[in-house]
Amino acid sequence: xxxxxAEFIALSACTMTLTALGIDVMLPAFGDVxxxxxxxxxxxxxxxxxxxxxxxxxxxxxxxxxxxxxGRLPIxxxxxPLYIIGGIVAAIAPDLPIMLTARFFAGMGxxxxxxxxxxGVRDRFVGDHMARILSLIFTxxxxxxxxxxxxxxxxxxxxxxxxxxxxxxxxAVAVFIWSLRLEESLPPAQRTSLTRxxxxxxxxxxxxxxTFVRYTTITTLLFTALSSYVSxxxxxxxxxxGRPELFAWIFAGMGVMMSLCAxxxxxxxSTFGARKTIQxxxxxxxxxxxxxxxxxSAFGDPPQMPVFFAAITIMLAINLAVEPNSxxxxxxxxxxxxxxxxxxxxxxxxxxGALFGSVTSHLMVDGVFPLVLCFFVFGLISVAxxxxxxxxxxxxx
Numbered sequence: 444x445x446x447x448x449a450e451f452i453a454l455s456a457c458t459m460t461l462t463a464l465g466i467d468v469m470l471p472a473f474g475d476v477x478x479x480x481x482x483x484x485x486x487x488x489x490x491x492x493x494x495x496x497x498x499x500x501x502x503x504x505x506x507x508x509x510x511x512x513x514g515r516l517p518i519x520x521x522x523x524p525l526y527i528i529g530g531i532v533a534a535i536a537p538d539l540p541i542m543l544t545a546r547f548f549a550g551m552g553x554x555x556x557x558x559x560x561x562x563g564v565r566d567r568f569v570g571d572h573m574a575r576i577l578s579l580i581f582t583x584x585x586x587x588x589x590x591x592x593x594x595x596x597x598x599x600x601x602x603x604x605x606x607x608x609x610x611x612x613x614x615a616v617a618v619f620i621w622s623l624r625l626e627e628s629l630p631p632a633q634r635t636s637l638t639r640x641x642x643x644x645x646x647x648x649x650x651x652x653x654t655f656v657r658y659t660t661i662t663t664l665l666f667t668a669l670s671s672y673v674s675x676x677x678x679x680x681x682x683x684x685g686r687p688e689l690f691a692w693i694f695a696g697m698g699v700m701m702s703l704c705a706x707x708x709x710x711x712x713s714t715f716g717a718r719k720t721i722q723x724x725x726x727x728x729x730x731x732x733x734x735x736x737x738x739x740s741a742f743g744d745p746p747q748m749p750v751f752f753a754a755i756t757i758m759l760a761i762n763l764a765v766e767p768n769s770x771x772x773x774x775x776x777x778x779x780x781x782x783x784x785x786x787x788x789x790x791x792x793x794x795x796g797a798l799f800g801s802v803t804s805h806l807m808v809d810g811v812f813p814l815v816l817c818f819f820v821f822g823l824i825s826v827a828x829x830x831x832x833x834x835x836x837x838x839x840x
Contacts, residue, residue: 499550507786
């Protein structure tokens with residue numbers, strides 16, 4: 444029986460949830476991981492568990508070319524085993540370097556699943572309709588940060604951190620089986636060749652599109668700030684603010700706000716269009732970032748806990764509302780190159796964002812000023828980029 448749109452949205456949300464679950468459920472276990480590997484309580488090394496997973500997304504560039512040649516399903520079904528095996532090895536790793544290597548490969552698997560999901564949506568929908576569908580998918584997907592930390596804590600209450608790390612690959616097995624119902628979205632007639640010359644031309648065409656570069660840059664900048672916070676969140680709550688018992692509640696509260704903002708975005712993008720919506724969202728984002736920076740500079744680092752988390756929650760919620768719009772605007776002009784464009788898009792914001800985000804995370808030992816500055820500066824650049832998009836309405840190149 445053919446998959447209906449509602450089931451397609453639900454399945455797409457679950458496949459994208461693998462990326463979030465591969466991160467969020469583990470965060471409460473980082474204290475146990477540090478003790479297991481003999482790290483100090485204030486060590487930021489556990490942030491690399493997140494960073495290496497994100498950096499595995501560099502493989503999207505390869506998966507993108509392969510998906511444009513062979514279709515979306517073969518690549519999707521390659522990603523699942525990588526994710527599952529990488530997750531299992533990370534859980535039983537005898538030392539941190541092996542765990543980080545396994546996390547990199549799990550990230551590669553997640554990249555294949557994520558990229559083919561985005562490309563599949565682009566194959567089926569375009570423009571503001573695509574932004575609305577992505578917003579619905581992200582709304583479902585964003586419930587992961589709400590329940591995942593509590594799930595991690597629940598598992599820790601009856602088992603070790605290793606079982607927490609095994610949860611994402613076990614969930615992936617169920618989603619993999621469900622995905623076997625999915626139909627191919629790229630007809631053979633629209634597939635491209637896999638020669639080096641053709642791949643080079645495809646990459647050049649994608650990177651030569653100013654609209655694609657503009658909105659991919661915006662997503663990359665905002666994801667850098669987001670990944671910096673996520674990878675350091677347990678350290679910020681538990682060590683910098685000294686309230687580890689609040690971590691799951693704070694993370695869940697942020698997840699609720701992100702979900703609500705993503706759902707609101709689906710209505711805003713339908714009413715006002717993706718471009719107008721993203722402009723106002725980024726202006727609000729940067730205004731909040733400026734206020735937090737001014738407060739931190741005036742009253743000291745770290746700022747008061749309620750002020751810091753209120754501002755960060757607003758900016759992260761806006762970040763996740765911006766992403767569907769920037770995805771739609773970046774990929775709209777790509778047409779037959781959706782696979783390669785999705786791959787470059789995902790590689791940029793996951794790999795580059797995580798790489799620079801890990802630098803910010805490393806700097807946050809006793810305070811949060813590097814993160815606060817990161818949010819403001821990247822917001823300011825993003826506003827400049829979106830406000831200088833002077834294309835007439837409806838123009839996509």
